[in-house]
Amino acid sequence: MAKRKGKMVSLTIDEVKIQVPEGTTIMEAAEKLGIRIPRLCYHPDLSLSGSCRVCIVDVKDMGYYMAACSSQVWEGMVVQTNSPAIRQARRDIVELLCDNHPMDCQICERDGRCELQNLAYSMGVRARHFEGKRKRFPIDISSHSVVRDSEKCVLCGRCVRVCAEIQGVHNLSQHGRGFHTVVGPAHLVNMDDSVCIQCGQCINVCPTAAFVEKRGASAVWDALANPELHVVVQAAPSIRAAIGEGFGLPPGTPCTGKMVAALRRLGFDAVFDTDFGADLTIVEESHEFLNRLREGPLPMITSCSPGWINFMEKFYPELIPHASTCRSPMSMVAAIVKTYYAQTKKLDPKNIFSVAVMPCVAKKYEARRPEHALPDGTPLTDAVLTTRELIWMIKCYGIDFASLPDAEFDSPMGVASGAGDIFGTTGGVMEATLRAASELVTGKPADRLEFTEVRAVEGLREVYVAIGDHNIRVAVANGITNAKKVLDKVVAGEEHYHIVEVMACPGGCIGGGGQPYPPEGMKVLDPKLLALRAQALYRIDSGKELRKSHDNPAIEELYEQFLGAPGSAKAYELLHTHYTPKLPRGIR
Amino acid sequence: MMDVHTSEKPAVAGDGRQAVAAVARAVLGETIAQFIDQCVLRPQPASQLIAVLHKVQAQFGYLGAEHLDAVAQLMQVPAAKVAGVASFYHFFRLQPRGKFSVNVCMGTACYVKGAERVAQRIMDELGVGWGETSRDGVFTLEGSRCLGTCGLAPVVMIGDDVHANVTPEQVPRILEKYIRAAREAAV
Numbered sequence: 001m002a003k004r005k006g007k008m009v010s011l012t013i014d015e016v017k018i019q020v021p022e023g024t025t026i027m028e029a030a031e032k033l034g035i036r037i038p039r040l041c042y043h044p045d046l047s048l049s050g051s052c053r054v055c056i057v058d059v060k061d062m063g064y065y066m067a068a069c070s071s072q073v074w075e076g077m078v079v080q081t082n083s084p085a086i087r088q089a090r091r092d093i094v095e096l097l098c099d100n101h102p103m104d105c106q107i108c109e110r111d112g113r114c115e116l117q118n119l120a121y122s123m124g125v126r127a128r129h130f131e132g133k134r135k136r137f138p139i140d141i142s143s144h145s146v147v148r149d150s151e152k153c154v155l156c157g158r159c160v161r162v163c164a165e166i167q168g169v170h171n172l173s174q175h176g177r178g179f180h181t182v183v184g185p186a187h188l189v190n191m192d193d194s195v196c197i198q199c200g201q202c203i204n205v206c207p208t209a210a211f212v213e214k215r216g217a218s219a220v221w222d223a224l225a226n227p228e229l230h231v232v233v234q235a236a237p238s239i240r241a242a243i244g245e246g247f248g249l250p251p252g253t254p255c256t257g258k259m260v261a262a263l264r265r266l267g268f269d270a271v272f273d274t275d276f277g278a279d280l281t282i283v284e285e286s287h288e289f290l291n292r293l294r295e296g297p298l299p300m301i302t303s304c305s306p307g308w309i310n311f312m313e314k315f316y317p318e319l320i321p322h323a324s325t326c327r328s329p330m331s332m333v334a335a336i337v338k339t340y341y342a343q344t345k346k347l348d349p350k351n352i353f354s355v356a357v358m359p360c361v362a363k364k365y366e367a368r369r370p371e372h373a374l375p376d377g378t379p380l381t382d383a384v385l386t387t388r389e390l391i392w393m394i395k396c397y398g399i400d401f402a403s404l405p406d407a408e409f410d411s412p413m414g415v416a417s418g419a420g421d422i423f424g425t426t427g428g429v430m431e432a433t434l435r436a437a438s439e440l441v442t443g444k445p446a447d448r449l450e451f452t453e454v455r456a457v458e459g460l461r462e463v464y465v466a467i468g469d470h471n472i473r474v475a476v477a478n479g480i481t482n483a484k485k486v487l488d489k490v491v492a493g494e495e496h497y498h499i500v501e502v503m504a505c506p507g508g509c510i511g512g513g514g515q516p517y518p519p520e521g522m523k524v525l526d527p528k529l530l531a532l533r534a535q536a537l538y539r540i541d542s543g544k545e546l547r548k549s550h551d552n553p554a555i556e557e558l559y560e561q562f563l564g565a566p567g568s569a570k571a572y573e574l575l576h577t578h579y580t581p582k583l584p585r586g587i588r
Numbered sequence: 589m590m591d592v593h594t595s596e597k598p599a600v601a602g603d604g605r606q607a608v609a610a611v612a613r614a615v616l617g618e619t620i621a622q623f624i625d626q627c628v629l630r631p632q633p634a635s636q637l638i639a640v641l642h643k644v645q646a647q648f649g650y651l652g653a654e655h656l657d658a659v660a661q662l663m664q665v666p667a668a669k670v671a672g673v674a675s676f677y678h679f680f681r682l683q684p685r686g687k688f689s690v691n692v693c694m695g696t697a698c699y700v701k702g703a704e705r706v707a708q709r710i711m712d713e714l715g716v717g718w719g720e721t722s723r724d725g726v727f728t729l730e731g732s733r734c735l736g737t738c739g740l741a742p743v744v745m746i747g748d749d750v751h752a753n754v755t756p757e758q759v760p761r762i763l764e765k766y767i768r769a770a771r772e773a774a775v
Contacts, residue, residue: 164666170666170668171666173666175671175676176676177676185668186653186656186657186666186667186671186672187653187656195667583608584657584667585605585608585661587660587661587664587665
């Protein structure tokens with residue numbers, strides 16, 4: 001909203017006089033006075049919609065209630081945010097939303113964490129007065145990652161806006177009109193067959209359960225109960241930074257040890273660290289980068305984020321030669337589990353059930369890609385759980401997470417450097433790469449370990465980093481709309497970067513589509529929440545002696561015993577992948 | 589049109605934008621493609637979307653998913669938006685028209701004399717809702733307000749034929765005649 005500098009407007013809100021800059025909305029002005037007007041479709045990072053009408057207030061002499069989120073203040077405005085009539089009107093609005101909504105809260109994914117439920121409670125909806133016809137839509141569970149249940153949709157449009165404005169994907173739209181309006185991809189096709197990149201931000205911003213992840217827990221329970229199967233699990237860097245929130249621990253509490261203990265108690269035969277895969281990724285990727293420095297093509301673009309990979313294949317296929325061929329850390333660990341680990345344990349890979357706990361729903365799609373399978377078609381990863389699903393499993397099992405003693409990961413894939421931990425936040429892959437590349441390029445120990453200039457907390461960083469005699473041009477972007485700015489410059493040949501890190505989700509994996517819904521008092525994609533989760537990872541990193549991926553003794557051992565050297569034929573076969581242009585082609 | 593249907597994964601046709609654009613031009617035909625080329629040159633090209641959709645519907649009789657996707661590619665407007673606009677306006681048809689339009693009069697007289705039950709029977713027989721076309725492409729079901737023949741209520745018009753005093757029980761026999769006609773025309 002256009003705020004003209006300097007010009008102040010005086011108004012009265014609930015009999016208190018206040019001055020705010022011109023262009024401020026009623027909602028923002030009220031917040032300055034400590035008045036939190038109820039809201040539903042509003043999100044400060046998204047464009048204004050004003051469609052839900054939950055935030056209505058009474059403005060003197062207007063004759064009708066105005067939406068506080070989308071109405072700018074004017075000189076002499078007199079606003080009343082509360083009265084019996086306003087409260088009744090808000091309650092009626094929420095009640096009408098509920099009346100066109102299934103009454104199955106107890107069996108709903110979002111029970112207890114649903115904004116509509118909370119809103120109905122706080123508005124005082126205690127009975128149904130308007131019960132009538134309800135919209136009916138089939139649930140679309142055909143996607144590998146994202147389930148669309150339009151009966152639970154309240155048409156707030158937050159998913160449509162996050163998909164278009166934050167992610168630049170524009171996959172969702174409202175179709176039809178009136179009572180029959182439904183949100184979905186063009187022609188309401190399966191999410192996998194649309195331009196959806198499976199990032200899951202629609203799940204994060206949805207106030208209800210109209211978008212949820214495809215469930216993976218049943219297959220995991222079955223595997224854990226099957227004595228024939230050797231069930232291994234790996235947990236991504238960002239899980240340890242967020243899982244505590246599910247058990248009432250303050251956001252930003254590092255929970256590595258408790259997480260490992262909980263996984264072991266659930267019955268997994270081995271608990272591995274995806275950070276090990278991150279270290280392996282760095283070793284392979286910095287080797288690849290040195291080759292690209294000599295032979296091109298540059299820039300090299302990171303390949304860890306499966307949402308980004310999906311986006312590239314559908315929107316920027318001409319950049320495929322620039323994407324690192326390295327598999328993601330998850331798929332690297334999974335590849336080693338079903339080869340090296342199977343050999344050392346004398347297990348048939350077919351009897352190993354490999355689970356990955358990820359902050360991400362696109363990982364569910366990645367796991368099903370035919371590229372990530374053994375030559376006989378056995379998938380490398382058998383099931384992917386989101387952070388939310390793991391929290392639920394731990395609760396379901398009756399584990400008192402907060403009081404668990406710390407436990408250690410299993411070897412051989414349990415040792416990881418701090419560089420692996422920071423993969424979970426924006427700039428982490430870049431920082432880890434720079435730690436390794438600076439030594440590989442100069443042949444001398446790195447003179448510094450922390451590259452704070454690449455931590456793109458505001459979404460996009462483009463900087464030069466000096467490595468020996470080289471001045472490396474790097475770009476780090478999170479959220480696809482930010483990434484597009486860099487990618488367009490690469491396509492146009494306007495900028496010559498050496499390395500570009502792209503994370504599909506805001507803040508990187510810590511803001512992934514599978515992470516816990518925000519705790520009370522915080523909003524979806526809250527920068528404060530993302531900062532706390534990132535701090536947890538930086539604390540783990542700085543607390544470790546081992547901070548460089550290539551110094552990881554377990555990685556050295558893996559190369560000695562099994563892979564040979566970085567970039568060897570065996571490493572290439574097991575740790576690298578390829579990408580293909582996909583349809584439908586997205587409009588960028 | 590509101591059903592969830594999974595489409596076949598299309599084969600990848602080249603990685604460049606040109607290949608995708610060429611497919612889109614072939615779907616819409618050169619006349620419409622050139623019209624879009626003109627639209628795109630104007631300021632605010634996305635605002636020409638409805639004009640383009642009118643052209644496409646005039647040409648093909650309806651707006652199919654393949655037409656909408658092609659419009660999206662040539663106008664560089666996201667397909668979800670194009671499909672959202674097309675499904676919002678009643679004027680746009682998202683399915684091809686059947687060989688015969690079945691027009692059930694829902695005017696007051698016909699309604700009182702049981703037109704709703706007749707319409708329901710037609711829906712059950714054909715497996716369609718209002719505005720939809722039967723799977724075999726023979727019928728499109730439409731409702732209208734008063735055909736001006738209230739003395740014959742309830743009235744169903746099929747093609748140019750007026751069927752008077754229709755009961756739900758008569759519906760299968762009435763439809764049968766047109767199915768046969770369509771079949772004979774196809775042979």
